[in-house]
Amino acid sequence: MSNVDRRVWRFHAYQATTSFAIWIPFWALWIREHLASDFELTLVDVAFWVGLLVFQLPAGVVADRLGRKKTILLSEAFRSVGILGYGLGAAFLQYQIANIIWSVGAAFSIGASAYLYETLLEAGRESEFPRYIGRNTMVQLASNAAGAFAGGILVAFTGEIQHTLLLGAAINLASIGVAATFVEPDVTRVGEPTFAKQLVRGWHIVRRREGVALLILFEVVLGVTLYTMALFRPLYLTGALGIPEAQVALWVSAFLLVAALVSGFAGRLSSALGEFGTIALVVLLAAAAFLGMAAIGSVWFAVVLQAPVYVAWSLQPAMTTAFLNRRLEPGQRATVLSMGGFAYTLALVAVLPLTGLLTSATDDLVGLTFLLGLGSALPGAGILIAWRARVAPWPAASPVPTRLVPGAGRISRFHRLLERMSRMRP
Numbered sequence: 001m002s003n004v005d006r007r008v009w010r011f012h013a014y015q016a017t018t019s020f021a022i023w024i025p026f027w028a029l030w031i032r033e034h035l036a037s038d039f040e041l042t043l044v045d046v047a048f049w050v051g052l053l054v055f056q057l058p059a060g061v062v063a064d065r066l067g068r069k070k071t072i073l074l075s076e077a078f079r080s081v082g083i084l085g086y087g088l089g090a091a092f093l094q095y096q097i098a099n100i101i102w103s104v105g106a107a108f109s110i111g112a113s114a115y116l117y118e119t120l121l122e123a124g125r126e127s128e129f130p131r132y133i134g135r136n137t138m139v140q141l142a143s144n145a146a147g148a149f150a151g152g153i154l155v156a157f158t159g160e161i162q163h164t165l166l167l168g169a170a171i172n173l174a175s176i177g178v179a180a181t182f183v184e185p186d187v188t189r190v191g192e193p194t195f196a197k198q199l200v201r202g203w204h205i206v207r208r209r210e211g212v213a214l215l216i217l218f219e220v221v222l223g224v225t226l227y228t229m230a231l232f233r234p235l236y237l238t239g240a241l242g243i244p245e246a247q248v249a250l251w252v253s254a255f256l257l258v259a260a261l262v263s264g265f266a267g268r269l270s271s272a273l274g275e276f277g278t279i280a281l282v283v284l285l286a287a288a289a290f291l292g293m294a295a296i297g298s299v300w301f302a303v304v305l306q307a308p309v310y311v312a313w314s315l316q317p318a319m320t321t322a323f324l325n326r327r328l329e330p331g332q333r334a335t336v337l338s339m340g341g342f343a344y345t346l347a348l349v350a351v352l353p354l355t356g357l358l359t360s361a362t363d364d365l366v367g368l369t370f371l372l373g374l375g376s377a378l379p380g381a382g383i384l385i386a387w388r389a390r391v392a393p394w395p396a397a398s399p400v401p402t403r404l405v406p407g408a409g410r411i412s413r414f415h416r417l418l419e420r421m422s423r424m425r426p
Contacts, residue, residue: 008116008119008132010178011182015112017175018079021151021172022167022168022171023087024144024252025151025152025234028231028232029161030164034090034091037360039360043356044099046348049103049349051099051103052107052345055103057338059071059108061335063335068182069182072112073180074105074108075107075108077105078102079102079105079106081098082098082103083165084165084166086098086102088166107341110338114334115185116136122187126325126326130267130271130322133266133267135266137260137266138260141257141259142256152253198332203339212324217383219317219343220347222282222283222286222312223344224351228352229372233252251306258307259314260314262311275392278319280384282319283381285308286308291377320340
């Protein structure tokens with residue numbers, strides 16, 4: 001095994017430890033028990049995203065200056081404290097404070113994918129990034145599934161949801177130990193001399209570089225709808241579909257395994273479908289699943305439509321990151337990625353409270369799935385149309401026929417036939 005392969009496998013081990021989150025199926029249920037309404041639940045969650053808005057851009061600039069390893073260590077330290085705060089909290093304000101601390105860790109996590117990409121870049125293997133990020137997502141989701149299953153067993157035996165958060169904070173400390181063994185990628189990062197100039201340079205890249213703005217918009221649109229479903233999923237499963245709390249973890253772990261299996265082929269999917277086809281697949285999966293839930297209604301077997309939602313949720317960040325990384329330089333990579341995260345966070349801060357008000361007023365989580373379907377399908381179609389118009393036009397422009405070129409002279413019918421054949425779509 002080569003040195004770069006050992007470093008990549010160490011990165012996968014880190015992702016496995018940080019993703020073994022036994023609290024995933026239960027954190028929203030635990031918090032909701034101590035709050036007055038769904039609206040308060042969304043306000044607690046918005047505290048995380050507001051904190052991320054504040055810290056996202058500074059963390060991106062710092063990550064490009066400080067290095068990838070140190071930012072990953074900072075990310076996991078703050079994340080562990082945030083999870084512990086969730087487990088110890090029992091009131092609205094306490095959850096908000098825990099979320100703000102957690103948001104600092106999330107802001108610094110922008111260096112994780114950059115670490116993997118630059119590790120491959122150092123070895124001249126950056127073209128393999130989609131395959132490796134797909135495999136990495138598979139590791140994350142498989143670990144999520146194992147953690148959710150373990151959390152379900154813990155809750156079944158103890159009857160205490162809180163234990164999953166307290167133990168989860170302790171388990172997350174193991175990720176710090178693994179990340180401490182990382183080797184900083186040896187790549188040249190040429191940044192701007194000041195914070196402001198770094199951001200201005202990143203903004204110019206977003207505006208002018210082919211496809212970057214559309215990829216960020218894709219991240220925002222699909223990210224918001226998929227995250228909204230993630231926030232309300234436990235309430236949807238237990239409230240709208242009538243699934244017992246003890247079974248929620250089993251369903252979640254099963255869907256995580258499905259998403260993990262698909263993610264293992266993410267590199268092959270992106271190679272076969274191309275950027276446009278991959279984006280179209282994610283939009284189709286999300287929109288069809290949400291609209292299918294709305295059409296089926298409050299029947300228990302609607303739960304199976306969570307599977308394509310999980311697949312879309314796993315592919316969207318992995319492929320967006322892959323397509324963005326190939327368009328960015330080391331000195332601006334984390335900065336531009338953080339700008340995309342900032343836009344996504346800003347959208348969530350606006351959407352989540354409105355969603356909480358809507359569900360609190362109507363108590364209709366099935367109706368919410370219909371809105372999420374429209375929110376995925378309509379903007380997603382617009383992104384695909386813009387992609388064809390600006391990034392990858394199709395069909396490709398035909399060459400000017402030789403007979404129309406001045407001075408080309410007369411050519412035979414046979415050559416004209418070959419010329420027409422060359423313009424045919426493969």
